[in-house]
Amino acid sequence: MAMVFTIVSALQEKIAVIIEDRKRQEEEEKERVFREKEEAEQKRFEGTKVSVETFLAWKLKFEAEVNELKAQRLKDNPEPKGLSGKEMFMQDDKLDESDMIFLQSEDADVEVDESLFQDMEDLDIDDDEGLDLDDSDGAVD
Template identity: 55%
Template structure:
């Protein structure tokens, strides 16, 4: 008969030796409950160090049954990524029923987090390249100008013809509203009156004030002529 309690105790002791700083036993009776902080191994310092804290609860017949597993804490992982990790944990647990499996599950989670980090980095780099490419293409379009195609030319011509039609229509309207010199003259009665007054003034005698003039002798012009 399998002594599940003894087998569980041996596994806990092995886990404490492997993860001395990461494991914390919360309960031992009636069953073991413990948490392990799981972070990927071999990651660079510049990487976002995503990690999770997993709580394991063993029942009376573990390892012939899988433990109850729950992610109680996480860093740099959204809900979608956490769901992926939980699903992966359950798959690994099902594959190892009948054997002590916590170490195997923790190792699988470490690899999964590493894959997530690498995938996130790749997506970020691809996004940066995409934005850079869009920026370069935009600058190139500005440099080259708009390429003329049949569609763009026809659209431009339609707009141009409409503008020219409006321009000619407005020009005709302005031309028809302008008056000739004769029309302006006939409309302005003051011009007729002023011209008539000028013509009438020519027939009148011009009066001269003789006192305004002096004898030629006063200017000494005769003496100069004699010299």
């Protein structure tokens, strides 16, 4: 009887140790899976680290795609409709100063058609400053 008690007690202890080990392993497995998911999520947010080499490779690929799209567009529509204002400005350096040259030239006389300003009574302008718009001499009250 004493021997059976000792064997049963040893088995109970061994079973308790096995159960605790399995619970610990399950917890460790859950933690490992959670960490892996968290690391994968973190990697997704980090993106690709950019170095000079990777940027240059991307740039070459991007420029090739852009050139291919331009070639396709020219192939589809070979007849150019003319340059846009930006394209003309970027191509000709003289356009940088053309406005200043025009304003400084003698031909820069700007004519104003005063008949466009005769119907000023129709406008809803507040007369806060005491200006009389009806006076033809332009005097301020």
